[in-house]
Amino acid sequence: MLTAQNETTKLDLSGIRTQFPSLAQTVNGHPAIFLDGPGGKQVPQRVIDAIRHYLSRDNANSGGNYETARRTDKMLLEARHAMADFLGCDWDEIAFGQNMTSLTFAMSRAIGRELKAGDEIVLTCLDHDANFAPWKALEERGVVIRVAEIHEADCTLDMADLAGKINSRTKVVAVGLASNAVGTINDVAEVTRLAHKVGALSYIDAVHYAPHGPIDVRAIDCDFLVCSAYKFFGPHMGVMYGKREHLQRLTPYKVRPATNDSPQRWEVGTLNHECIAGITECVNYLADLGRSLDASAATRRQAVLAAMKEIQLYERGLAEQLISGLLKIRGLMFYGITDPSRFAQRCPTVAVRVDGHTPAELASQLNDRGIFTWDGNYYAINLSERLGVESSGGFLRIGLAHYNTANEVETLLKTLREIV
Ligand SMILES: Cc1ncc(COP(=O)(O)O)c(C=O)c1O
Numbered sequence: 555m556l557t558a559q560n561e562t563t564k565l566d567l568s569g570i571r572t573q574f575p576s577l578a579q580t581v582n583g584h585p586a587i588f589l590d591g592p593g594g595k596q597v598p599q600r601v602i603d604a605i606r607h608y609l610s611r612d613n614a615n616s617g618g619n620y621e622t623a624r625r626t627d628k629m630l631l632e633a634r635h636a637m638a639d640f641l642g643c644d645w646d647e648i649a650f651g652q653n654m655t656s657l658t659f660a661m662s663r664a665i666g667r668e669l670k671a672g673d674e675i676v677l678t679c680l681d682h683d684a685n686f687a688p689w690k691a692l693e694e695r696g697v698v699i700r701v702a703e704i705h706e707a708d709c710t711l712d713m714a715d716l717a718g719k720i721n722s723r724t725k726v727v728a729v730g731l732a733s734n735a736v737g738t739i740n741d742v743a744e745v746t747r748l749a750h751k752v753g754a755l756s757y758i759d760a761v762h763y764a765p766h767g768p769i770d771v772r773a774i775d776c777d778f779l780v781c782s783a784y785k786f787f788g789p790h791m792g793v794m795y796g797k798r799e800h801l802q803r804l805t806p807y808k809v810r811p812a813t814n815d816s817p818q819r820w821e822v823g824t825l826n827h828e829c830i831a832g833i834t835e836c837v838n839y840l841a842d843l844g845r846s847l848d849a850s851a852a853t854r855r856q857a858v859l860a861a862m863k864e865i866q867l868y869e870r871g872l873a874e875q876l877i878s879g880l881l882k883i884r885g886l887m888f889y890g891i892t893d894p895s896r897f898a899q900r901c902p903t904v905a906v907r908v909d910g911h912t913p914a915e916l917a918s919q920l921n922d923r924g925i926f927t928w929d930g931n932y933y934a935i936n937l938s939e940r941l942g943v944e945s946s947g948g949f950l951r952i953g954l955a956h957y958n959t960a961n962e963v964e965t966l967l968k969t970l971r972e973i974v
Contacts, residue, residue, distance in 0.1 A: 584924025592953035604835035636837035649820035653792040662688035671696025679936040685759035732763035735934035736890035737903035768862040788836035789829035873902035879967035885909035905949035913950040
């Protein structure tokens with residue numbers, strides 16, 4: 555069954571899917587259906603090739619005066635340019651790291667150096683713990699953590715509560731662009747405006763949002779924004795955008811001989827060069843997708859935006875099909891926005907529970923039929939506690955990506971109906 559949006563999408567689904575080799579797998583004789591995207595996306599062949607190419611031709615440490623080291627430096631610079639095009643900033647505002655969590659711990663420690671007892675940080679109970687625990691750790695310096703509430707009925711952030719928690723003592727406001735558990739998209743431009751009004755920094759976790767829509771850090775005006783390439787069709791690596799002035803002024807914890815140039819001063823130790831080569835290629839994958847949709851896209855940035863806008867549109871159609879089908883299943887509890895007219899406020903990631911079945915049982919039975927979903931709290935532990943599901947297995951999470959199809963959604967719905 556296809557929804558109206560899916561029939562009219564400009565995305566060439568079969569052309570896209572053939573680029574992702576893992577999508578062709580079968581499990582127990584069933585075609586594998588990857589609805590585990592919020593935990594990590596599949597990667598196109600060209601990303602795999604770029605990683606192999608780096609290791610087989612350019613493999614070296616950076617900063618050496620010989621051919622492969624020079625190629626490595628060139629590759630690193632190209633990757634910064636690629637991520638700058640993805641996020642809408644300059645290349646020297648991009649730092650790479652092991653993952654978003656370690657980059658955030660590094661930045662919270664660096665910012666924490668400047669904080670004193672009584673300073674406040676505002677967090678939310680909607681967020682992944684990677685944008686919570688690194689800030690909460692600063693309590694040992696006497697920093698006060700304030701946690702913004704949600705509206706339980708639709709799992710949206712309570713902006714009035716958040717605004718009420720920001721005051722002249724607030725130094726950082728750390729919020730997710732989208733929830734990896736229930737899909738809610740937050741108005742991070744407004745959060746940033748509220749933070750800046752009192753002179754606080756805004757730190758945005760875009761890990762969940764990045765594969766689902768365009769990002770413009772200048773429009774958001776955030777001070778930092780972090781994401782992870784493995785969620786947007788690349789390898790397992792984290793990426794941090796920081797406003798140039800902050801990356802230059804703040805003091806990172808680093809070894810003494812390592813450069814003090816920015817942004818490299820934020821990259822502790824030797825990086826995963828082969829994966830960084832893969833990051834450039836995954837941005838190029840999106841850009842080529844964008845060019846195939848909009849021949850007038852003159853720059854890579856414009857091409858990436860064209861791709862992300864079409865992906866967003868397509869995924870909204872799929873989400874409508876998924877959510878309306880789920881809501882018809884007897885005994886199913888749904889957490890988050892269900893009204894299609896509000897889908898601009900959500901990603902195609904849904905959290906459900908079904909009476910009489912634990913989320914782990916459901917995930918395991920779906921797996922037996924080739925369907926990959928996640929169960930538990932996915933580290934959004936404040937939310938699973940807040941909604942009272944932590945002690946009973948959390949949620950079943952179903953996440954869509956642009957390589958998923960209406961037929962896959964239909965198979966999921968049919969299989970879930972059979973199981974329950
Ligand atoms: C919303 C969100 N933030 C942060 C993280 C942590 O990212 P990383 O695995 O790169 O540390 C995740 C991982 O699932 C996530 O979904």
